[in-house]
């Protein structure tokens with residue numbers, strides 16, 4: 001198997017397929033209101049170009065919904081070289097054309113190619129959910145990805161988290177701070193972070209993840225579950241330095257997230 005190393009900025013591609021959910025913390029929804037400029041072929045050309053510039057970076061497929069159209073997902077994966085770590089953010093959508101067996105069977109073809117599937121499940125049912133049995137069918141590492149939109153000080157937040165931990169006991173769980181509250185001043189702070197304190201009380205602290213330019217994380221344990229708490233700014237370009245590179249649904253390459261980025265200037269890569 002090709003050895004995978006991580007070198008350079010992560011490329012995140014927003015697939016040109018909507019998720020048909022409406023999470024209150026979503027920062028991507030606006031991009032899916034007008035689909036007239038969406039261009040999957042141009043997305044492919046952008047993936048190919050970025051592969052030449054950054055042959056060993058990580059690639060994230062997100063949306064929208066990368067699994068909205070399974071044949072298109074397989075086409076997208078065929079444009080990504082096996083040298084890259086690949087992460088997919090999804091809700092695992094099921095419908096009349098694709099039941100959970102078909103979804104799991106399609107994903108399982110890519111054991112070794114896809115590194116991790118981040119499945120959105122939240123304390124409240126913001127997304128349409130398929131049966132939890134699908135997790136037993138998946139042969140690929142997966143992580144339950146939960147944006148904690150609730151205030152950590154609300155009296156029932158702890159009870160909701162208890163229920164969530166029980167539901168996904170034994171699985172990897174990634175809790176994410178509501179990114180719209182995060183700034184450069186508080187993203188690395190734990191002293192005043194009430195959610196961090198709550199998780200710390202409910203779980204057993206293990207270690208800090210390595211700080212990046214615009215995100216940080218902490219690893220905990222609870223029973224058989226590995227719990228990660230992630231804090232990520234809603235932007236990644238800081239002092240001109242690029243954190244993540246974005247391929248938009250149009251195929252255009254940007255140097256930051258939706259509301260912050262501009263079209264990528266190749267000179268930024270040579271900046272210290």
Ligand code: SF4
Nearest residue numbers: 019021023026063064
């Ligand atoms: S599922 Fe993801 S892309 Fe869709 S509304 Fe929720 S956060 Fe946004």
